[in-house]
Amino acid sequence: MRVALFATCLVDALFPDAGRATVSLLERLGVEVVLPTRQTCCGQMHVNSGYPKQALPLIRRHVAAFEPYDAVVAPSGSCVGSARHQHAAIARRLGDHALERRARDLSERTYELSEFLVDVLGVTDVGASFPHRVTLHPTCHSLRLLRVGDRPLLLLREVRGIDLVELPQAEECCGFGGTFALKNSDVSTAMLSDKLRHILSTRAEVVTAGDVSCLMHIDGGLTRLRTGTRALHLAEILACAGRQ
């Protein structure tokens, strides 16, 4: 199976480790992975900040870059949410009906990583080993836009040596919200402080999630306060292959 990695701009530029982990995990599971280099950004930041017209060329580019592939996989619930719930709608509102159709077709074979592993590949045990205490922040867009449900947990439960602990108030937003973190930085920080309090209460060494954007926010607080808990993308845990 040939799959295109929808790396997302943030992973590409700032968190390549999450992208490399996704590639190595998928290859270990026998998937042929391609990184289409025409991709840049899905345009979500522009749409959500009130600049849909500026996003339109980015949506066009995204669709053209990924259209040739059987399936598209992204290590991000939020960016898949954008492809699934925004691309076609923006194209329609701005009058590009051909793009609307193409975006809808493409979104139907675009998957968030845990969806792809559990639903398409049909695996929950990916042969990973990670002997650490871990808690999962399920992320708003994975939960409420994509409805990934407990798929990330199904995957984590099969990891060798993991000490998986439940995060209190897990479903509450971490306060990132894209440019919300800048425009409403005080509210964003108040939300983050509660999220950190819950994470630290688990005494986990690692907090994981399916989105580097939320993790960037959470990790930003964790390292600022020298908490001794770090953030790792789900793919980075699942890619850790130990002796079995």
Place this chain on the structure above:
Amino acid sequence: MSATFLGLPATAAAGVGNLRGDKPFPVAARIALADTQLRRNIGHATETIRAKRAAVVAELPDWEELRRAGEAIKADTMARLEPLLVQLEERVTAAGGTVHWARDANETNAIVTGIARAAGADEVVKVKSMATQEIGLNEALERAGITAHETDLAELIVQLGDDKPSHILVPAIHRNRAEIREIFLRAMPDVRADLTDDPAQLAEAARRYLRRKFLSATVAVSGANFAVAETGTVVVVESEGNGRMCLTLPEVLITVMGIEKLVPTFADLEVFLQLLPRSSTGERMNPYTSMWTGVRAGDGPREFHLVLLDNGRTAVLADEVGRPALHCIRCSACLNVCPVYERVGGHAYGSVYPGPIGAVLTPQLTGVSQNPSLPFASTLCGACYDVCPVRIDIPSILVHLRAEATRAKGGGVERGAFAAVAWAFGSPGRFAAAQRLLRLGRLLERRRGRIATLPWPLSRWTAARDLPRPPRQSLRRWWARR
């Protein structure tokens, strides 16, 4: 209602009512965040209501179908609002009521004041109503020498405390019982001096105070939860029984109703009377449901006036994406689950409609340019959409209104920055060049591996959080060399 609009329908009247705050949301929110008592009160209250709602919603196997039915009925109502309103007018008139059409807050306030004056009243009792808070009716009556007495307990606390409502359902949610005791001791005449903060004692004090008002007032003002076009029936749901007192004891009853409160048929209430109490108070049924159709000789008010309020609603109706905001049945479930509302409370929104629904309704009623910060008062986490009993896709409307807000603002630094970023994302070559430029950021931090200070506007990030040091190699560079 056969008005011909020249251009766009009018937005809510300016200079009157409570739809515009005096500070942008981020500034008002910063002040609210520092109020530790407020955060404790609201955090505790919303957590309690959230749990109650979740429990009673889980009991119904057909909850999702009910939500879809509620959404469908409201969409149908909005699609034929004009003929349905005319039908309502006919039925109310036939049942002996009088219907008034009011374009905005000023017209409504003038109509209500005129009716109260004609009845010779110098005081009115009020049932809790969002519409009358929206238009600043109490203040207008005050200017005309008429005292309005709020009779809902939470509204009474707000009124006696010379405060503003901070929640749609629980206007005094920001107050705890110790604060309520102080307000009563200060502002309630004849209150017993040894009043404690025991809830039963507080309720008893309010009951004694209000009973005198119910018995002396000749005019009552209410809002409406629903009005049935088919029958001309108006519906008010409540918990305390104060509404029932106001709706039955006075001689003149005036109901101020937003034009979107309509439902086509009596049978439609079957859906909403299930959705509303479970979503709002977390109860299977609300304690009091009052329904009346016009007037009846020898029973209840002898005069009934229904004021149909627009105040920007037709402007909302004209917007295909924003229109579902009119479907709102004012349950407050979205406030109670909103992580932003939970931390800042209702006053930060500057409008009687706070929280997620307020962030989509208020800017549409006033025009986005008058409340440009509200559509951004959300992380788009989607919790509001999940609990909305009529499935209003609040996040999508927020995103839509953000585009309007940036369009209204025109150029500026932010637009330039977004254009520059879009340009950089416009080709893989430019994006790769931007990534190389980003690597210079590695120079900012060489000890801890984290960037802790950046210039404005990124200082808003680094004030409380680190940023990772940019990587030595981007993903595409790694891929190319692989």
